[in-house]
Amino acid sequence: MIEASIKAVPGLIVTFLILAALVAVPTALIAKARNKPWRLRTALTAYLVGIVTVTLLPGDAGLESGQCDTGMPAHLFTSTSSLLNIALFAPGAFLTVLQFKRPATVAVAFGCLSGAVELIQSFVNLGRSCSVTDLAANTTGAALGSLAGALWLHQRRQSLRKPVRDLLWGTSLALVGTVALGGVFHSRVDSVDIVAIDDQRKNFAESAIQADEWINTAAKGIYGSDTQVRETTTEKRGKRLKITAETNRGSIAGWWPEKDLESAWSSNTRGDEGSFSKKQVATAADKFARMWFPRNVAGSKQQIRSVGDGPTHAYVVAYRRYTDGVLLPMRLDLTVTTTGRVIGFTARAVDDPALPSVTVDEAKARDLAEQATGLPTDSTLLLAQQIKGEWRPVWLVGSGKRDVAIDAATGELIPGSD
Template sequence: MIKASMSAVPDLIVSFLILAALLAAPTALMAKARQKPWPLRTGLAAYLAGIVAVTLLPGSAGLEPGQCDTGIPADVLTSASSLLNIALFAPGACLAVLLFRRPVTVAAAFGCLSGTVELIQSAGHLGRACSLTDVAANAIGAVLGSVVGAIWLYQRQQLPRRLARDLLWGVSLAAVTIVAGAEIFHSRIDSVDVVAMDDQRHNLAESAVEADEWMTTAAKGIYGDDLQVRGTATKKYGDRLKVTMETNRGTISGWWPEKSLESAWSSNTRGDEGSLSQAQVAAAADEFAHKWFPEDVAGSKQRSRAIGDGATRAYVVAYRRYAHGVLLPMRLDLTVTTAGRVIGFTARTVKDPELPSVTIDEAKARHLAQAETGLPTDSTLLLAQRIKGNWRPVWLVGSGKQDIAIDAATGERIGDEG
C-alpha cells in the first residue's frame, strides 16, 4: 500500500496538503464554533487526510481492478511494508482514543477504514494493489494505537467513557465489518495469491536455468564438446518445461524435469560416404539409443530401412514396443548415416499404459469394418490409443480410402470424436 506512494513523494505531499486543508480547516472552525477543544480534533482530521493521501494516491500496482492479493508472505508482519502500514494507522487510532475515549470502538472503526480503503483500491481504477496483508497490518496498527491511547488516558486518570457500551459498539462494528467485508470480497473480488505467483515465477526461473544446463550437456554429448549455443527457448506446459536449443551444430529439444529428449536434427543432414553395412548402422544406432533412451529401448523391437541410395544413403532405425501384440505409444526413430553418425532423432517417451485384454482378433476386426463400410479391407494395425482420456487397444482397419477404428476389447466402432 505505502510503497506505491513513496515513489511519488511530491504528488503525495501536494495531495496531503490539499486534503488536510479541506478536512482540518472546517474541523477547527466547527470545534471553535461549538466551543470545543480544537487542536486534537484538527490533528485527527489532518491525520485522516494523510491516510487517504497515502492509501488512495494513484500508483502502478500489478493487479487488475477487481482483484485482491490474498497471499500470506513468510514475513507477513515483519516486512518493511507491513511495519509501515502498522505505523500508518497506530498514531491516528491513538489520537481518536484521546479524543473520543472509546478505545474498542476506535480500533474497530480504524479496522473498518482499512478494509474500506482496500476495497476502493480493488474496485477503483487507481493502479493500487488491494492486499489482505495490508488489512491485517493496518488492523494491528489500529489496535496498538488504541491500546497506547487507553494507557495514556489511564495514566491521566481519564477513564474511557461508558466502557460497556464502548465494548458492545466496538465488537458489533468489528463483527459487521468482518461479515460484510468477507461477503463483498467473496462475491465481487477475485482472489490472487501474489505470494504463490512469485514463488512460481522464482521456481520457473530456477527450473529454466537447470533445464538449460541439462540441455547444454545433452547437446554437447550428441554434437560434440566444441558446440556453441546460439539460443534457448523455454515454454511452460503445466508443470513441465519444453526446452528447445539452437546451436551451431543443429537443434535439440526435450522436456524438463523428466530430462527426456524429444528431437534433434543436425544442421548437416547430408549422408556420409561411409562403409558401414545396414547391420553395423543398426548396431551404432543401438549404442546411441541405449545411452540416451534406455527406458525406450528396453523391451523394444528394432527395425531399420534405407533412405536414399548410393554412397550417401542413410538409415532410419525405429524402436517400437509391444504388449500382447498391441503397439504401445512409445516411439523412437533415429536417422543414421553409413559412417555411424546420428543426424537426427524423434522420440516419444510414454510410460506403457495398462490396457484391457484384447477380445477381437484381426479377422473379427476386418469383418466388423467391412460390415460398417461395405468395402473390402486392405490393412490392419493393432495399437494403443487414448480414447476420452483412457488408453484402449484399437484396431485400425483400412477399407479403401476410409480407415475404421474399432475397440479391440469391446468390438465397438470408435468415432472421430474419440
C-alpha cells in the same frame, strides 16, 4: 499499496498539506470557539487526512478494475510494505483512542476504514491495488495502536469510557462491517492471487534456467564438446517446459523437468560415404540409444530400414515396445549414416500404460470394419491409444481410403473413426 504513494512523495506531500489545511484548520478553530481541547482533535483530523491521502492518491500501477489480490505471503508481517501499512494505521488509532477512550470500537472502526479503502481501490481506477495483505496489515496496525492508546490511558490513570458498551459496540461493528464488506467483495470483486502468480513466475524462471543448463549439456553430449548454443526458447506446457536449442551443429529439443529429449537434427543431414554394414549401423544406434534413451530401449524391439540411394544412403533405426501384441506409445527413431553418425532422432517417452485384455482378434476386427464401411480391408495395426483420457487397446483397420478404429477389448467402433 502504500509503496505506490511513497514513489510519488512530492505529489503526496503537496496533496496532504492542502487537504490538511482545508480540514484541520477549521477543526481547530471550531474546537477553540467551543472551548474544547483543540490540539488532539486537530492532530487526529490531520492524521486521518494523511491516511486517506496515502491510500487513495492516484498511482501508476494496480490491478484491473473489480479485482483484489487475495494472496497471503509467508512474510506477511515482516515485509517492508506490511510494516509501512502497520505504521500508517497504528498512530491514527492511538490518537483516536486518546480522544474517545473506546479502544475496541476504534480498532474495529479503523479496520472497517481499511476495508472501505481497499474496496475503493478495487473499483475506482486510481492506479492502486486492492490487497488482502494490506487489509490485514492495516487492521493489525489499528489493533496495536488501539492497545497502545488504552495502555497510555491506564498509565495516566484515565478511565476508559464505558468499557462494556465499548466492547459491545466494537463487536457489533465488527459483525456488521464483516458482513457488509465481505458481501460486496464476494459478489462484486474478482480474486487474484498475486502471491501465487509471483511464485509461479519465480518457479518458471528458476526452472527455465535449470532447463537451459540441461539442454546445453545435452547438446554438447549429442553434437560434441565444442558445440556452441546460439539460442534457446522455452515454452510452458501445463506443468512442464519444452525447451529448444539452436546450435552451430544443429537443433535439439526436450522436456523439463523429466529431462526427456524429444528430437535433435544435425545441420548436416547429408549421409556419409561410410563402410558400415547394416549390422554395424544397428550396433552404433543401439549404443547411442542406450546412452541417451535407456527407458525407451528397455524391453523394445529394434527395427532397421534403409533410406536414400547411393553411397550416402542412411538407415532409420526404430525402437518399439509391445505387450501382448499391442504396440505401446513409446517411440524412438534414429537416423544413422554408414559411418555410425546419428544425424537426427525423434523420441517419445511414455510409461507403459495398463491395458485391458484384448478380446478381438485381427480377423474379427477386419469383419467389424467391413461391416462398418462396406469396403474390403487392406491393413491392420494393434496399438495403445488414449480414448477419453483412458488407455485402450485399439485396432486401426485400413479400409479403402479410411481407417476404422475398433476397441480391441470390447469390439466397439470408436466414434469419429469411420
